Amino acid sequence: MFQTIRHIVRKEFIQTFRDKRMLMPIFVAPVIQLILFGFAVTTDIKHISLAILDYDRSFESRQLTSSFSQSKTFDLKYFLNSYAELEEAVQQGKAQAAVVIPENFEADLKKGKQTSLQVILDGTDANTATIIASYISQLIARYSENIFAEIRGQMALGMVIPQPRVWYNPNLESSVFMVPGVICLILLLTTLILTSMAITKEREMGTLEQLVVSPIKPYELILGKTIPFVLIGLADVTLIICAGKLIFDLPIRGSLLLLFGVALLFILTTLSLGLFLSTISRTQQQALMSAFFFMVPAMLLSGVFSPIENMPKVAQYITLLNPLRYFSIAVRGILLKGNGIDILWPQILALFIFGIAASVFSSLRFRKYLE
């Protein structure tokens, strides 16, 4: 039995790597994706291009302007002279936000009267606009506090000062968040799609019939066809962890052994799904389409990119059925927080149940399909 499986595994490896170019998507692609996700996927917003229209032209208004230009968040690019210029800058997308300082800005502040500041935001990208708005109000709040500081000193008015300490990712780098996410995505991509396409390919070429009439038993065929992709998947995980450590200084706080164990449980589910998809597809294109249909919602509703807590309630319930959700929590927990089984057991249990259920279901289905 082991002999047969070994031969199929070998055949599959030879077939996959006969085309040397296949090495690229399997081993180079994960690294490219890692670099893309680590560097480019960041929702925090820097270098906001800002325009200022200063009607006041006073000492105080220049103070405010310079606190914008000193901030790393803003690139103060345009000093405007008229409202028409402001409209043009925003219309052409040159400025993402514009601040209008009113004429009596300094005078009002001196009198202790409240003055208002008009802020214009380009709402085309709603997400960015929200964040820019909150950055501007934080900056203004700090600025107001400085104005206030003198008076506070004289009158002995205390205030609350937040002292934040950030755990797990003290510099708040997005790569630390994203690299574990890439591990999840690559595993899903390689195992699910490659398996389903590899089996449909045999069918498309007509070689599946040959395998069926040979004395190979169905379970040997299943194992032989899936084991290569398990190995490729695990190799990819190792690759990403090493590259993540080298390029992004990814923290590895928990047990790598546990990580690989969890990855195996997850692969059990994705491979079974791949197997299942191959039983319902006649061509590779169909297999790919069906895999996409599963994969895209699974990726989006997993918490890998956007937090689950922010989703509507219905979507949150759907994520409970998504194995990727549990896997990504476990991977981030192990790598970033150093979590062990004592904390992650619910996720591991969920992955175990998914894995067993999916593999039993799809191997039964595959046997029937062969007959």
Add this chain to the structure above:
Amino acid sequence: MKNRIIPLARKEILHILRDPRSLYGSLIMPIVLLILFGYAITFDIKHIALAIIDQDSSSLSRDFISRVEGSEYFDLLYLSSSSTGFEKLLDEGKVKIIMVIPKNFSRDLSKGEDCALQLLIDGSNNNTAQVALGYTSLLVQAFSSNIILEKLNSKGTALQAGVPPIDIRPSVWYNPDLRSVNFIVPGIIAVVMMVLASISSSLTIAREWETGTMEQLISTPARPFEITIGKLLPYFFLGFIQILLVILVGTLLFKVPLRGNILFLFCGSAVFLVCGSGIGLLISTITRSQQLAYMLSILFTLLPSFILSGFIFPISSMPRIIQFFTYLIPARYFLIILRGIFLKGNGIVTLWPETLALLFFASVIVLACARRLRLSLE
């Protein structure tokens, strides 16, 4: 020449129609994406799970806590007066922030001294952490100025009118309610079209190579150029049907405004589709295997047009080198055109640089295709 292209295109259409599942799939996919991104995926952060350790238990600290509870940004899940075992809450991911109100909170403040509020933040999702930090500091500031205001009130100072001294009046243009669908819909059009155009064209041609029917096609009197056009034409139209579908669902169901010229929109889309299917064709001439073609399409079209186009992740926040690469992504230009047309009502007067860039890409890709195809056939 026309007489050869049309039968080739008809054959391809038959292929598409014979596989209704893939056809429906490629039509339903954009809608599914639209619904997912429109409803489920929001990057604005609310309901941050929070724990408070109130070591002071004074009326002032309770006042602060009720302010936190009243905010829509925080969900106060745990409240305790002792700090034992609270670190576990962060480890287990049950809360994202722990606030520690110190023992002397109300005493210090009433004496007029500053008082520190300790915050422990789960930084594993840097974005959530950053936003949470911002909300917290705004909340604390509001609380502080409230205390100060009360004090000034009791002292009867004239300054009270100036607390807070600066009032911010934001006005949002083009998308006043900050609805994320408004920027998602144009983005989905770009991503979906790029992916469909390149993946389906690369897969169909790779399939011809794989099954050996490409040789048969070549040995017919049809020229490589005609084969290419004939194979791509149906996918070109399918792409247009998708655009129409997304525009219809986007404007009717999600009420996304379409302020600009629809004809310009279609012209821009046509040029973009040429880029997408051209890249697919290039990939297929290099690989000749469907598996590889698919992997390369993902790598060269899906991920870049998703990540590097400015669809969700702002280009200006990326490192310089990566920003440079974004200039090589056709989706980047198309996205600016789409958002300009949809939300700002821009026309060719404003958008000519992007249109020119797309035209440039399209011609380079088509030339490269013609060259590759001739080489691989000889």
